[in-house]
Amino acid sequence: MKVFRFGRTAAVLSVAALSLAACGSDNATDAAGTETSASASTVSGTLSGVGASSQAAAMDAWIAGFNAANPGASIQYSPDGSGAGREALLAGGAQFAGSDAYLKDEETAASQEVCGPDGAFNVPAYISPIAIAFNLEGIKELNLDAATIAGIFRGEISTWNDAAIAGQNEGVKLPATPITVVHRADDSGTTTNFTDYLAAAAPEVWTTEADGEWPAELDGQENAQGTSGVVSAASATEGAITYADASAVGSMGKVSVKVGDEYVAYTSEAAAKAVEASTPVTGEGRPDADMAMDLARDTTESGAYPVVLVSYHIYCTTYQDQETVDLVKAFGEYVVSDEGQAAASDAAGNAPLSANLQEQAVQALRSIKAAS
Template identity: 60%
Template sequence: MPKPRPARTLALVAAAALALSACGSDYPLGDAQREAAENSTSTLSGILSGSGSSAQGPAMDAWIAGFGILHPKVQLQYSPDGSGAGRSALLAGAVDFAGSDAYLQEEEMDRAREVCGPGGALDIPAYISPIAVAFNLPGIDSLNMDAATIAGIFRGDIDSWNDPAIAAQNPGIALPDLPVTPVSRADDSGTTENFTEYLHEAAPDAWQDSPSGTWPGGLGGENAQGNAGVVSTVTRTEGAVTYADDSVIDDSMGTVNLLVGEEYVPISADGASIAVAQASRVPDRGPHDIALHLDRTTTVPGAYPLVLVSYQIYCSGYEDPNTVDLVKTFGLYVVSDEGQAASEDAAKSAPIPATLAQQARESIESISTLP
């Protein structure tokens, strides 16, 4: 049987609700939500809480706004604390769902059965986005690099921007004699896990560390909290370079074109979609779990394999029937055409392929009330 939600969490949720009330508004999204509430026929109500991926943050803001218009009596709360923190919160029974840039591992699946019942938890693809390798070199908008060069930069083996390994792939570009400052994530991050998985699979000789959400110890450079933190560090540090969800990268930073096959592919939502189309389901999972294995070594033209598939992780069952209604209605909105369009507009994400979206809908529909 699932464990009851901790009293501390209930207190935090209640405090959040009281804070909204204290601000004098039942409509935290403003006049649009108030008008929608006055005209809405939706009877759905309650509090739905989530935590996790900061990469999903811009998309989640759009989903909360869109869902709030459709169901104005629902209070939807999401804290972008990082993928690892989100998974931990779900497995502690502290939130109703988690956002994560990495699917649950086997040991986490075992823990999920203690909280979510015998069916455990479900990894549902919700957000597809390329990960940018972004740098601060005034006057340079893009650079070509293979995976081994990127690995060398983040290991500290390549410590100057005019290093021959970079120069050979960028003829005609005046590279500065400037120190390279790699910036990594300080928190347990699905973005880090996807980035290190790409390096490990695409350049195994240069990056021998196993993929992990935690940055390898002993490497130089700087670190910062969340996607926003690493980007902020790079924008104020000439010569710095980081990896981050493309949604937080603006024109003030340059980005790396990845060598795929014999071509250098620029970062794009289309390139991410092409790469995800080559993915396969992770074997030996439940029928409604959609954990995906991405082919980081694909040579399909136009594919950008440094991509993350960010999941929303739900329990397969909840004790409260109203929570089941809230979770299913929100989950179906996220993977709908409307929800994916809202994410694309807000976060430069790639729409979930049609076949994958249908599988996601079927999985969400399977969520039920525990006996």
């Protein structure tokens, strides 16, 4: 049984023993604690990935950092959405996927066709809050509980001065502007995480199961492709509301979510605190290396922001040749290293993985092997 141990952040604990010998700073420290030069890298080749558009900013930073240390290697990533990434991996069209939702049991089973008898597995790449963002002139912050958020996105609360909103925002002059919901048009891991929060925290209002595709019965709402698409559409529409990776919402207004008796604004620290209460996903056929996490959406922990996602990289347990295995391991370990996590945080504002998660991710990546 896999056990995840949370609580200590990468900013507090040293994980020098996990740094790459081949990737990172000019004086990286390898697993034995000795210093090596980044120029000593021996990995080469091209690694192709497809997946979450929410990872775009972090991925640009990872690719730049990794390529600088590994001039013989090339990482390519197409931010077509989480669902597209998982589909590409399962079809053999990509060597890894970026996804804001982990592989379902049936997807894990299907992955055995291209990834060998143990299939594919999920490794956390970063933690990020999902912002509930709105466009109202002169208003930058609102407090909302889960039931009100669910009512808005179901279309049951249709104007901004509705009593359910006004009652939680005393002193805020709310207009009678109609609410325009903007949701993802594509199969999205962000949608999976957002609807999972609504279903867990407001089950009496959000009666639809969590899914990567927006509920078909909620027709008549606006939609757009990808993270940038929904943010652009909402930013251009007075009275609009949407959900997106917090790194992408810019100057739009943001919702503080009620948790227990307080309203919690999204921050990387608040998102990380919510993840600390997570438990491992279990299921028949999941590889031992799998690190998928079941997030505690209905937490009442003070200071935790439960509208959060763990963004994963999904790798095969087996690749056809050792060169690919070496490249996958090197890139994967760079992503979860201190340097990789810092690069992503600077670019996307996400929360770094805890030291314990970093350690488990490295162990998982090192289990990848070449086909015999």
